[in-house]
Amino acid sequence: MKLSAFHFDLPDELIAKHPAEYRDESRLMVLNRKEQTIEHKQFKDVIDYFDDGDLMILNNTKVFPARMYGNKEKTGARIEVFLLRELNAENRLWDVLVDPARKIRIGNKLFFGEDDSLVAEVIDNTTSRGRTLRFLYDGSYEEFRKKLDQLGETPIPKHLNREVDEEDAERFQTIYAKEEGAVAAPTAGLHFSKHLMKRLEIKGIDFSEITLHIGLGTFNPVEVEDLSKHKMDSEQISISQDTCDRVNNAINTKRRVCAVGTTVMRTIESSVSSNDRLNPYDGWTNKFIFPPYDFRIANSMITNLHPSKSTLMMQVAAFAGFDFLMEAYQEAIKEGYKFSTYGDAMLII
Template identity: 40%
Template sequence: MTLDRKRRRVQSGKFSDIVDHFRSGDVLVYNDTKVIPARLLGSKQSGGKVEVFLVRRLVGEHEDWVCLTKCSKTPRPGTQLLLGNGELEGEVLEGGEPPFRHVRFHCRSAFGEVLERVGRIPLPPYIRRDDEDLDRDRYQTVFASSQGAVAAPTAGLHFTEPILAALREKGVRIVPVTLHVGLGTFFPVRTENLLEHQMHGEVFTVPETTAEEVNRARREGRRVVALGTTTTRTLEYSVDDQGRLLPGQGVTDLFIYPGFEFRIVDALVTNFHLPQSTLLVLVSAFAGRDFVLEAYRQAVREGYRFFSYGDCMLIA
């Protein structure tokens, strides 16, 4: 589905038609994050099953992570965990605001290697089945190269190498950023006052070559197209007072809601999002709430699919 913000026009088509909506000189920015097998199953050393969900790695020399834990009783600091058939040990540390816990992991070989062996792919909760080997490929975008996400940047799932080749042939520049998608992206808005909602921080990187490409396009009046809401948040967080994209890395908790002034992004490719999600709020800020809801009503009538493996729209 394509949404023309100026003409307030909505059109339907096949995803492969998206190439026709790009112009020579456009810059398409994608998120190259890769989903890690973030679910770890095991038990507390004292007994009782436990599931540990990796959310974000903490900066430091140890393998310390912000995690969610699922067990009969919330593990206290000092609790020892045996995970992945004993290949991985964890210790609950002080720190972490509920429901999050800080956990330090120990293993005999490299943590990433062990995680690949014993971790489970964190499928969205509405997919009511255990993960399978096939999900390690299916729940990744063609761009996935930088490990660290606990959920896929799902707008990127639509793109294939032939479509990317067609875009390049048309003269579209395609460049990466990284935002390791965390649970904060998907936590629903539960406050009555939208401004009171707090996003959880997510780690991002803007390469210097990407900043140069985007800034050159902005100077020359060419469009910057963000592939996904995570890319949008990364770009709009990393802009200076003169509207220039800054290279670098850090943690962003940017919450984009109606009234936000977009400084970098001219067009957005994104999936259809659920009510009360920060993703739908961002899209409403970009295209206007009434226009977005009008498009969503048409999408429902025409049988478009929502959720992570659903359909998508281009808003320009």
């Protein structure tokens, strides 16, 4: 398929700037692939589509406060530093993006905090992801990480065009987040409230967890018309033996297996055995899923409504069916559904 096939016009007012008042009261569009029907519900109605023994797979990654602001030595110019990935804990080395990038050279020092209590030196600017910084800090590693947390802010997407507020620290995080390492939230999971999860458990729905630490590569624009030429950035994933046992048991007993989000779907499709069962894995994935694609683990998925031409939208099109998804998106626009990070949700069965 070609990139241009995934274009659609989305009015600006349908990009959600803020989350719904209550997590589980965002809207839910239910797509039934077999019947080719579309229903309009609230997210908490998702419980009606699952039965005792069905399984939901969650991404338990936790977003850390990755966006920081420093001042360049001598000029005092304000520089945004976006922490992407820790390269070496002992040497305090991080891959980062800097903005404005043109002002930053190897050897430049950046000062953070009102008292300049944290200093970083640029030691490399040739990485594909931006720059490599060495943070200069005398305290222990634990104190250093605490300092990063103090100086960083919740990395809500730039396209929201607004300042971070107090609400974001809580709402740009799933309620089951535990493994720190993501710079963006697994957005499908943002709709789950404690109350809804308790109701699902009481009904007999099982949960298992994987980890995919979301990097900014997930959101990189596709710049080639031939999708097979697009390269995804690698992201760290982990699938435990316990998760495999639960997932494979659900498959063997013909239960509904639901991937909660595109990150979960990419993770489980990255480690499949020859007999279509899930294997444990710790490592990296750069899997890019677009139509046509034969999914082997999950038979349902929960996802948000994604921007035009995004890799996220392409993966969902592969699962729902391209024509059916395009029809659903047009209906969503007509019905005023909200798109993107803080937007509404979709259940595909």
